[in-house]
Structures are given as C-alpha cells and as structure tokens.
Amino acid sequence: MNFEIDAAIQGPLAALRERGRDEARPIGLEADRLGRPIPVDDPYFAKLVARGEGRTRWRGPDGERKARSKPKSTGSRPSRRTVKTLLFVEELAYWDRGVVVANPGVGLPEANVIAMGTDEQKERFLGPFLTPDRPRWACFAMTEPGAGSDAAAIQTAAQKDGDHWILNGAKCFIGNATRSDWILAQATVDPSQGRDAQRAFFIEQGTPGLGGFRIEKKMGLKAYESTSFTLQDCRIPDANLLGGEARYEKRDGFKGAMKAFNAGRPIVAANAVGIGRAALDEALAFAREHDRLADARVRDRLERAARKLKVARLLCLKAGWLADQEKSNIIEASMSKLVAAQVGQEATSLGMELLGTVGARGDHLIEKLYRDVKALDMVEGTGQIQRIIMARKLVGLPR
Amino acid sequence: MFDFEFGEDLELIAETAKSFATDALLPKLREHESARAVDATVRASYAEMGLAGLELPESLGGADLGALARVLVNEELAAGDAGAALALDPLGPALYPLLEIGGEDAVREFALPLLETDAARAIFVDAADAELEVGTTISGSVPWVPSDRVDLLVLLRDDEAIVVRDGIEIQELRGSGMRAAGASELTLTGAPIAARFEGRAEAARARARARLYVASLLVGVLRQAADFSREYAIEREAFGRPIAHHQGLTFLIVDMLAAVDGARVLLHEAAWRLECAAAGEPAAAMAFAEAIETSTFVGPNAVQILGGHGFMQDYPVEKYMREARALGLSIGGLDAAREDAWTALADAGSHVQLSHLEVAP
Numbered sequence: 001m002n003f004e005i006d007a008a009i010q011g012p013l014a015a016l017r018e019r020g021r022d023e024a025r026p027i028g029l030e031a032d033r034l035g036r037p038i039p040v041d042d043p044y045f046a047k048l049v050a051r052g053e054g055r056t057r058w059r060g061p062d063g064e065r066k067a068r069s070k071p072k073s074t075g076s077r078p079s080r081r082t083v084k085t086l087l088f089v090e091e092l093a094y095w096d097r098g099v100v101v102a103n104p105g106v107g108l109p110e111a112n113v114i115a116m117g118t119d120e121q122k123e124r125f126l127g128p129f130l131t132p133d134r135p136r137w138a139c140f141a142m143t144e145p146g147a148g149s150d151a152a153a154i155q156t157a158a159q160k161d162g163d164h165w166i167l168n169g170a171k172c173f174i175g176n177a178t179r180s181d182w183i184l185a186q187a188t189v190d191p192s193q194g195r196d197a198q199r200a201f202f203i204e205q206g207t208p209g210l211g212g213f214r215i216e217k218k219m220g221l222k223a224y225e226s227t228s229f230t231l232q233d234c235r236i237p238d239a240n241l242l243g244g245e246a247r248y249e250k251r252d253g254f255k256g257a258m259k260a261f262n263a264g265r266p267i268v269a270a271n272a273v274g275i276g277r278a279a280l281d282e283a284l285a286f287a288r289e290h291d292r293l294a295d296a297r298v299r300d301r302l303e304r305a306a307r308k309l310k311v312a313r314l315l316c317l318k319a320g321w322l323a324d325q326e327k328s329n330i331i332e333a334s335m336s337k338l339v340a341a342q343v344g345q346e347a348t349s350l351g352m353e354l355l356g357t358v359g360a361r362g363d364h365l366i367e368k369l370y371r372d373v374k375a376l377d378m379v380e381g382t383g384q385i386q387r388i389i390m391a392r393k394l395v396g397l398p399r
Numbered sequence: 400m401f402d403f404e405f406g407e408d409l410e411l412i413a414e415t416a417k418s419f420a421t422d423a424l425l426p427k428l429r430e431h432e433s434a435r436a437v438d439a440t441v442r443a444s445y446a447e448m449g450l451a452g453l454e455l456p457e458s459l460g461g462a463d464l465g466a467l468a469r470v471l472v473n474e475e476l477a478a479g480d481a482g483a484a485l486a487l488d489p490l491g492p493a494l495y496p497l498l499e500i501g502g503e504d505a506v507r508e509f510a511l512p513l514l515e516t517d518a519a520r521a522i523f524v525d526a527a528d529a530e531l532e533v534g535t536t537i538s539g540s541v542p543w544v545p546s547d548r549v550d551l552l553v554l555l556r557d558d559e560a561i562v563v564r565d566g567i568e569i570q571e572l573r574g575s576g577m578r579a580a581g582a583s584e585l586t587l588t589g590a591p592i593a594a595r596f597e598g599r600a601e602a603a604r605a606r607a608r609a610r611l612y613v614a615s616l617l618v619g620v621l622r623q624a625a626d627f628s629r630e631y632a633i634e635r636e637a638f639g640r641p642i643a644h645h646q647g648l649t650f651l652i653v654d655m656l657a658a659v660d661g662a663r664v665l666l667h668e669a670a671w672r673l674e675c676a677a678a679g680e681p682a683a684a685m686a687f688a689e690a691i692e693t694s695t696f697v698g699p700n701a702v703q704i705l706g707g708h709g710f711m712q713d714y715p716v717e718k719y720m721r722e723a724r725a726l727g728l729s730i731g732g733l734d735a736a737r738e739d740a741w742t743a744l745a746d747a748g749s750h751v752q753l754s755h756l757e758v759a760p
Binding site: 001002003004005006009080083284293296299300302303304306307310311312314315317318321322332335338339384387388390391394395396397398 | 400401402403404405406409467629632633641643644649650652653654656657660661662664665667668671672675676685688689692737738740741744745
C-alpha cells in the first residue's frame with residue numbers, strides 16, 4: 001500500500017501548476033467574461049503547439065511497427081499511465097477545466113482510433129497530429145438532442161450506398177466541432193438494433209452535408225465551444241468507417257465507444273476534484289482574509305469539503321490504479337465519478353456561501369467554478385446513470 | 400507511487416481474521432451479546448491465531464505489523480461482531496498511550512501481564528470522554544466503557560498518559576451497543592496513579608492510532624450493514640420484483656456502498672500515512688470523522704431497507720445501527736475529530752492540503 005507521489009510526477013505537476021496559474025486561468029477567466037470560446041487563432045494555441053503540445057500519443061507507423069515487433073516483456077512493472085493522467089488532469093482542472101478542453105489535440109476520439117482504427121486510418125487521421133504545423137483539433141460526436149446518457153438510443157442513420165455511406169441526423173454538445181479537422185461520429189445502421197448496429201465514421205471538415213453548426217451558449221466552461229450540427233445526406237467513403245466493416249461483423253462497434261467512456265469516468269472525476277479544490281482554496285483564502293475562521297461553523301464546513309474531496313480523489317485514483325493493473329473497474333470508475341461530481345459541486349457551493357453577496361456579483365472566481373463544475377455531473381453519464389451502472393453489478397439490476 | 404494492494408502478508412492476516420469472524424463470531428452474534436462475553440471456545444480459537452501481539456514491537460514478542468494490519472484485522476472482526484472484537488483484544492487502544500508516550504518499558508510493565516490473564520481488559524479512556532479530576536490522585540467518572548472489567552485504565556490527555564490500576568469502581572450498564580464486550584460506568588475516588596508519561600506530540604500520535612482503531616471497527620460494521628441489506632434487497636420481492644430493483648432503493652443501496660468505500664479508502668490512507676509518511680494525525684482524524692458521518696447514513700438506512708424486519712432482533716441490522724452510532728461517540732466523537740482535521744488544513748496556508756498529495760505551492 002502506497003499513496004506517495006514520487007519525484008518523477010512531482011516535477012511535471014509543478015510545471016503544470018505554473019502554466020495553469022500563468023496561462024490557463026487568465027485565459028479561462030477572460031473567455032468566461034466575454035462569454036465566447038477562445039478563438040481558433042488565439043496566440044495561446046499557437047504557443048502551445050510551438051512548444052510541442054497538442055500532439056497525438058500515437059507513435060506513428062514506424063513507432064507502431066517497432067512496438068509490434070518487440071515482444072511484450074513479461075513480469076514488468078504494471079503501467080501507471082492512468083494514475084499519472086488523473087493527477088495531471090486534476091491539476092489542470094484546478095486552473096481551468098474549460099481551457100483544457102479547448103486545447104488543441106485529438107482529444108476524446110484518440111483512444112478509440114488507436115484501439116480500433118486501421119493502419120491507413122491512423123496515418124490519415126492521426127498522422128497530422130504527430131508534429132502539427134498549426135493548432136489542430138478533432139472531436140467525438142455521440143450525443144444527440146434525443147440521446148444523451150442513453151447512448152444506445154442514437155438515431156443518426158448510416159445507410160450503405162455502394163462504396164459509400166450516407167449519414168443523416170443531428171448531434172449536439174460536441175466539443176470543438178467547428179474547428180476540428182475531422183469528427184468521429186457515431187451512427188446506426190438500424191435504430192431498432194440498439195448498440196450492436198452502431199458504427200463510428202470519420203467525417204472530414206467541409207464534407208458536403210455536414211453543416212448547421214451552432215455554438216451553444218452555456219452556463220459555464222465557456223472557454224471551449226460546445227456545438228450542435230446536422231448531417232444531411234452526408235456521403236462518407238467506406239475508408240472512413242472506423243476499423244473497417246470486418247470489425248463490425250464481430251459486433252463490437254458499440255463496445256468500442258463504451259470502452260472509451262469507461263476509461264473517461266475517473267478522468268471526469270479528477271476534473272471535478274480539481275475544480276472543487278480550487279474553490280476550496282479560494283474559499284479558505286476569502287474566509288481567512290475576512291476573519292471568518294474563528295467561527296466553528298465555517299471551520300466545520302471547510303473541513304468537510306476538504307474531506308469529501310479527499311475521498312473523491314482517492315476513489316478516483318483507485319479506479320485509475322485498477323485500470324493500470326488491467327483489472328475491471330466498472331464499479332469503481334462509476335463510483336468515483338458519482339462521488340466526485342457531487343463533492344466538487346458542494347465545494348463550489350460552500351465557496352459561494354462563504355462569499356455571501358460577493359458571490360452574487362458574478363465576478364468572483366468561485367462563482368465561475370460553481371457554474372463550471374455542474375457539467376461534470378452530466379458528461380460521460382449523469383450521476384444517475386453511474387448509479388445504474390453500479391447497480392447492474394451490485395444488485396443485478398436488469399438492463 | 401500509488402499501490403492500493405496491501406501485500407501478501409497483510410492480506411493473509413486479513414483473510415485469517417475474516418474466516419474467524421465468519422465462522423466463529425457471526426453465528427454467535429446474539430449469544431455473545433446477551434451473555435455480555437465471548438464464549439471460552441471462541442476465545443481459545445482467537446488466541447491460537449496470535450493476533451494479540453499484532454502491533455507489539457518484536458522486542459516484546461510481538462509481530463510489529465503496525466497500523467495497517469490493525470485496521471484490516473479490526474475491519475474483518477467487526478464485520479463479524481464489533482463487540483466481540485473489543486472483548487477479544489485485551490489491550491485495545493489502551494496500548495497506544497503506553498507504547499507511544501511511555502515506550503517499551505511501559506508496555507512491558509503494564510500491558511504484557513494482561514496478555515497472560517484470561518479475559519483481561521485494559522481500558523482506553525480519552526480525557527474528552529470523561530469527567531475526571533487529576534491531582535496526585537484521580538477522581539471522577541467515566542460514563543461508559545465497553546467492558547465489565549477493568550484490569551488497567553489508561554487515560555489519554557493532550558500532553559500525557561495516566562495509568563490507573565486500583566480504586567476503580569465498576570457499575571454495569573445495559574449499554575447501547577458492543578454488549579459482547581460488556582458496558583460499565585467507572586467511578587474513581589482518589590484512585591492512585593500508577594504511572595504518568597508526558598509528551599504532547601506522542602499523545603497526539605496515540606490519539607490518532609486510537610481513532611484508527613475505532614474507525615476500523617466502524618468501517619467493518621458499516622461494510623457488513625451495507626452488504627447485508629444489499630443481499631436482503633436482492634432476495635426480498637415486493638410489487639413483483641426484488642426491492643433492490645425499485646429505483647428508490649437501488650440508488651440508496653448504491654450510495655451506501657459508495658459511502659462505505661469512501662470511508663474505507665480514507666481509513667487505509669490514514670493508516671499508511673501514520674505508518675510510513677508524514678501528517679498521519681490529521682489524516683486519522685479525518686478518517687474517523689468520515690467513518691462517523693458515514694455511520695449516520697448507512698446504519699439507519701440498513702434498517703430501513705429491511706422495513707419492519709429491520710426493527711426486529713431476528714436480523715442483525717438493528718444491532719449494526721446501534722453499534723455504529725455508539726462507536727462514533729468516543730475519543731471526543733465527530734466534533735473533536737473535525738477540529739483536529741481542520742487544524743492541519745488551517746496550517747496549510749492558503750493552499751488546502753487534501754492529503755499532502757500535491758506538490759508544494
């Protein structure tokens with residue numbers, strides 16, 4: 001048993017903290033004040049790319065060949081990739097979760113493309129992200145106006161037409177969609193068949209039929225764009241079906257998407273912990289400045305918020321550690337997300353309470369965090385959905 | 400770097416404690432409760448496991464396995480019967496002031512003889528839980544201790560430990576919970592002080608270990624309460640399906656299990672911290688506070704899930720509800736734990752330290 005963060009992680013964490021404080025937080029506050037996403041041509045993005053951020057973790061065709069020819073070492077130490085990621089994500093979210101999502105890179109679809117994509121697809125779609133010449137984005141489009149947490153109910157239709165597919169439907173709340181080189185969109189060949197009939201397609205920006213872009217106005221997390229769009233008789237070549245048709249004959253189309261969601265739950269949890277921690281620090285600083293700490297009621301509430309955030313962080317790291325051990329983490333991943341979103345919200349709400357009417361002015365960081373954190377109880381499955389996922393395992397709740 | 404596994408040695412010990420709790424304690428839950436004692440054959444089989452010296456230094460013939468082993472064993476034993484767990488441990492948390500403040504000599508003189516005496520009990524009393532006046536002698540009362548006999552009383556104050564062997568009058572009580580260990584009020588009238596050991600930092604460490612001791616019993620009870628009511632809800636049908644599948648209960652059951660897991664991971668982290676890293680004391684206070692808060696949620700709701708049956712003593716959940724509440728009252732209870740946890744946060748400057756996990760600001 002060990003809960004230590006070793007020096008190899010503390011170094012990068014310290015660097016993230018510095019950049020978060022100097023760059024992400026001011027830019028996030030500005031985007032919130034102006035009520036618009038960070039513009040595509042903002043020098044901030046170019047700066048990130050110039051210093052090597054926004055790259056894919058896919059190692060390129062040569063890297064992949066090398067990895068394949070190298071026999072898997074046995075008895076090696078287990079990976080700690082997820083745990084590391086969770087710690088970094090928490091620190092990034094502490095400074096500004098919205099800016100993190102806005103940052104250039106492949107983002108959400110990356111894991112699926114690496115896991116399921118053909119060699120040709122990886123080269124075409126991830127290749128430009130190896131050493132990007134400019135800020136580049138990609139995005140994953142699952143959610144529809146009528147299908148959020150119930151991802152098996154999506155209606156966007158994919159119809160085979162010779163060596164093409166015709167897509168029709170509507171997607172919403174898709175991060176960075178207008179600025180993405182390509183959109184990995186989930187569609188169904190037969191809505192009555194649920195998840196087994198789902199397929200994912202690469203839709204390149206500018207494809208005829210992809211349009212109707214509308215950047216949503218949101219309560220918080222304004223630094224990145226959440227966008228609705230439509231697909232009208234959008235013709236997509238066979239080569240853009242993720243993994244190729246053969247893969248879907250094995251009926252794991254939906255599982256591909258769900259796998260990504262599963263890996264994402266502790267990450268969402270870490271985001272909520274980061275935001276909650278930021279709110280708690282601000283609340284403590286405010287209370288200290290205003291001589292409120294002699295009040296036991298104030299102390300008790302701050303203590304409780306800190307304690308609950310610690311619980312959430314440990315549950316989240318445990319879920320990540322299980323993933324690194326390649327052990328099932330279905331219950332733990334959902335639990336961490338359920339708990340973290342709640343306690344993150346509570347911490348920001350407590351911060352508002354301590355601010356008093358200062359919180360009602362609408363110009364305090366805590367007020368922004370209070371709005372920002374709410375999204376995390378929705379994305380990747382609401383808290384209610386997490387309970388249902390857990391209940392299937394814990395009490396055999398039927399689907 | 401993070402490792403949520405306990406390691407082979409600890410897992411083996413926990414497994415042993417679990418088998419014992421399942422085979423020997425759980426079936427005799429009510430028997431032990433009404434007898435106010437654990438029966439002799441169970442005591443004998445417990446003694447064979449050699450858990451009595453779990454935390455004793457090797458130089459005193461112990462296994463020196465520390466706080467993590469203790470919390471794992473306590474959790475398993477308490478999942479069987481928290482009262483029996485207390486009754487079976489002759490030293491209990493009374494070991495900590497002796498060991499931390501008095502050192503090995505104090506343990507040798509006061510604690511070791513108890514290990515040779517059948518059913519002996521050393522009783523830990525936190526100054527916050529008693530009304531005692533300390534001068535050259537000690538007088539006053541302790542409203543409740545979970546025991547019907549006191550071979551040794553160890554009083555923990557903020558800066559010292561006081562050992563009392565004689566002059567203790569014992570008045571049996573009904574007891575709200577843990578009756579298998581007994582329940583008494585203690586009255587001291589000019590009781591002679593057998594020994595006194597001073598040290599503020601050492602006293603804080605002793606209190607932290609005592610909190611982990613009780614918190615781990617609590618977590619064991621809560622885990623069992625949550626599991627029992629979950630399994631009941633899968634079996635029991637109403638309105639044509641298992642009651643666990645009615646969403647009002649589904650969500651409650653899931654939330655209870657999440658609460659127990661949260662309290663549990665905090666407990667393990669605190670034990671690790673106390674053993675291997677810095678700032679174990681506030682972590683232990685936080686873990687105790689979390690276990691207590693969780694008990695107020697899980698205890699009564701475990702009864703709720705069983706409905707009318709939950710209220711009846713044919714099922715164990717009413718016992719879990721009583722015991723979870725009573726366990727959380729000692730060592731100054733929730734308020735004192737929160738205050739101690741807070742102190743560490745306040746000392747952290749403007750940057751809140753959740754567990755000293757983050758890099759220095």
